Amino acid sequence: MGKGGEKDDCPPRAAFKGSPKKRWVVDGVSYDLTPFLAKHPGGPDFLLWSANRDISIAVHTYHKDPERTVLPLLRRYRCEEPPVKSVKRLMGVPQFLLPPRFDAVTDTPSYDWGPGTFLADLVKEMARPAVARAVEAADAAFDRHALILLFMYGVIVSAWLSCVLRPSVAAIALILLRTALAGAGHSFVHRPKSPWGALFDFNYVGHCTTAVDGHALLHHGYTQTEADVKRGFFGGMMGVARAYRVPIHTLHKLGHVVTGCLVRQVDLQLERDAEEHQGVEDLKRALGLGNWAHVGFWAVHVCLRVELYVAWRQGLRWSWLFQFIGSLWLNTLLVVSSHDFDDLGDESERDWAVFQLAETHDMSITGWPRLDCWLSAGLAPHRAHHLLPYQRSAYANIASEPAIRRVCERRGIAWDPPKGLGSEILPVVFRRLFAPACDPATREALYADAVAEHASWRQLAYCVSYVGAGVCGIGSI
Template identity: 25%
Template sequence: MPAKLNPASKPSPASARDLPSTGRLITTAELATHNTPASCWLAVRGKVYDVTSFLDRHPGGRDLLLFAAGRDATQVFETYHQFKVQGTLPKYLIGDLADNELPVFPAPSPFFVAVKERVYEHLRTNVTSDPKWAVGMWVRYAGIYSMVVAAWYAQLWVWPQGGWAQWLAAVVLGFFCAQIGLNPLHDASHFAVTHSPWVWKLLGATHDYLNGASYVVWIYQHMLGHHPYTNIPNADPDIATNEPDVRRIKAVQPWYKHYLHQEWFVPVLYGVLSIKTRIQDVTILYTLKKNDNIRINPLTAWHEAVFWSGKAFFVFYRLVVPVVFAGLSVGRTLALFLVADLVSSYWLALTFQANHVVEETKWPEPNERNEMSIDWAEMQVATTQDYAHDSAFWTIATGSLNYQAVHHLFPEISQYYYPMIAPVIMKTCQEFGVKYLVQRTFWDALGSHLKYLKVLGLNTHEEDLKKKEAKAQ
């Protein structure tokens, strides 16, 4: 194990912001126009870099830079690189960022530096292979894809006459389609499986073809939105709401009468997640061109082809094949589709909600200049809840998201190693006074989500918040 690091003893790494001013101010509006292969700019720590010439030499592939282009990519850059990599940036420097489109964070704190240093040292000491490589994960992927094919085939040709077995096959299909989202898709979207951009692309494409939902939209929502800005209103797409919305999950949302008892009806609505996602894919990419406040850059030919062919194949294998080739009625086909979709939706939605939308997690907000006062790594722990660390079932069945704080701090590491590095992170949190939330079971975590919905649904909640704020002052 690495030697103990005193919280105050190690300074934060040199920041890109420490570079001298170029004398050229670039607004976020101007930066946003440089988001193509012909002109690829991005910002890190208040400095703007033209990385167009680096696109084809980037070790992570050109797609990653094109996703990040035209925006402040500080948190993504610092998450997926060691701090020393900042030394490669100055040669591409072209200007200073004049304003903040989305929240910006202080330079990495001693906690962030220490936890990153200790986890990688622990992996170097205890893991002989690359932390992006684990044979066990490929076995898991193979099992997931095999079960999707087997369950789909069984409901059409093994038990085509109906009965409980056919419905069971639909349930199994839905569960393992959700596992595609929690495992190969999720791992690929964080580049946590091998160092090959083509592996990430191909694994991501299976989500398009087998689930009918877009890998590209997920990248923008999850990797560029949710992870950098976890639980921050108007920045994290995962907590985006309308006015009014079907549910109240943020204290900043005005209260309406229909929020009363939302803990009873909102979880039922989670069943439409899959259908809602497939429809929103189209509106996000081609109508809105943004997901909440995360802008969508122009698609490459590859991603556009995968998007539309994925939608077409999904309709073909889930709706056309059962009727035309397996001889099922339209009604039976739609019913089986709905059962599988409900299972997928509930499994995914409840897994995600139990991690962030719960009683004890924080909902940080920036000041009027879009500046955050909390360190980014500390915020990841504060906005996240773990559960069931001692359960192999929940670790496998949730794609290791029962170690959500571990995942948010180290998304680039294979989930296979989360149980190994969790004690290192928890010990570092304890040393630095960072509260680490973990529930004993999944049901405790889910219960916390339902209790949170209940509290936010009460019309007294805003008054309680005002009283707490007044008392704090």
């Protein structure tokens, strides 16, 4: 099923009415994994987010040996429903993140997972004892360095809010530390049941709870295809007139910081509770406090709001705004620079790992891989990260690069050097950021000229609604 796959022998979607039951599709077969939710070693969140989707890519890429470990286990949960009945058209995500008329049954790609694929060869290479030891040591070093950075963050914030450290120095230090901690969270989001994924939110850009789905599952699985929700990251702001875009998006994200992310989190937890427990029995369950990942979310977001309150009370308003705007826009530009989102990948490529190599690039800032890892919010070693999404840290991605390059050499695939952030990446990003206002879905121009773009009542109404959406938690990633 899907693009490039064989046609399913099942009735058309219109023949099925009503909301589908929770089902998961793997390699063209439907499964009812509801009894397995509590047993899933990675915790229930990954499965709950991906209910009523084709999860073939996640099964084959987040498990080192799915043929031996996962697929035999799935057989006991097999059901006879046609896959087309099991899959939600929009995969359970908002329409504005996907192209118009998107249908997951026909518009998601399918890939080959046989023994001769790039990923199969890479898994064998990664299993070599020397490589495995290097990756394990890299993970341990990454955890130590992340802990040191978190400690430094606590020291800087304490010195700043107690007026011991100059506000300008503190603001610059916080921009760098927030970016680095978001890089740590970027890796931790890929780990099962980890509360440390909440560090992803320290840069004011992300929302770690939805990142489990939007980033780890939908972006990594469907990079540069119509199902890649990260392609819509710039979406909402692109409807804003170019001269208003930066200040209006800043206000939109300020709304997220003040109330939006909290509203979105409670809404998600109430929705999840209604699905799993048929009613909210207590506040602990409604807020997700029985789940360590959600505990991490609340810890980080309470911290962010206490910082804001104390900074305002201490007369550090401008310092707080400077570090907020700096952190927000540095990390926004880093996120958007991680792929060439303007163009879709080659849909004829059936080898998933080869497709990932073609559609991702590494990033260089200083030329020192581990330092670049922190300065880029974890996006510098990007190709290895996409080929091995189950890895636990960006340092592991760096340690894995020699093994990946050996497989590339055997297959005659060129390994492109990292792109320079300032010289190659940001000029392209800035051209897109300040392009004329366009429809987020179709990318067609909304106005005939610059005067109409900036002076219409339609534009004013859109700006107001966009800021309001931030306050309500709409648009967080």
